[in-house]
Amino acid sequence: MTPEAVIFDIGNVLIEWQPERYYDAVIGEDRRRAMFAEVDLHGMNDVVDRGGDFRDTIYATAEKYPQFRDEIRMWHDNWLDLAKPAIPQSVRCLRALRAQGVKVLALTNFGIGTWAIATPVYDFLNEFDHAYVSGHMGVIKPETRIYEMVEDHSGLDPSALLFTDDRIDNINAAMARGWQVHHFTGSQGWADCLVSKGLLTAEQAT
Known part of the structure; x- marks a missing residue:
């Protein structure tokens, strides 16, 4: 789907x-x-x-x-x-998805203090429809509870979620919940995934 x-x-x-x-x-x-x-x-x-x-x-x-x-x-x-630098193609994909009206979320292992430092510097961190930040949630990936909390808060079926992460243990935990997943090994692979899912055109994902 x-x-x-x-x-x-x-x-x-x-x-x-x-x-x-x-x-x-x-x-x-x-x-x-x-x-x-x-x-x-x-x-x-x-x-x-x-x-x-x-x-x-x-x-x-x-x-x-x-x-x-x-x-x-x-x-x-x-x-x-x-924590630098930003990964430009990934940022462009985030913004292209939003421009297409796709709901864009973050699910990140990030501290309360470090999030407060990062968000003024990296403006795109303020552009998610919702950011699920582990420090505020009191649980980290790949523990099952954090994925359950995302499902409960978003109100979306697990199969409707497409998640990318660079850590395979985090990916496997999401996949066990029924999420669609992409193991991030580079921004072009992620861009290609978004195109293959019909969310962006190849031009939008560059």
């Missing part, structure tokens, strides 16, 4: 999210590897994405690992340098 709503993940779909790349550039790959091997930085970020205080969570982790204190604090202090 033709989707009634298109749901975008944000990190690595609309905005590049590559903390390792940032740290490689700032502190060097060797020290970055040592830090990530010792500190569960992505687990720390999950706490933020569940609604934990952004600064308090990062700074508390930094105090547990004094040998990496300054570097861990960068996750908070320089967050916008970790």
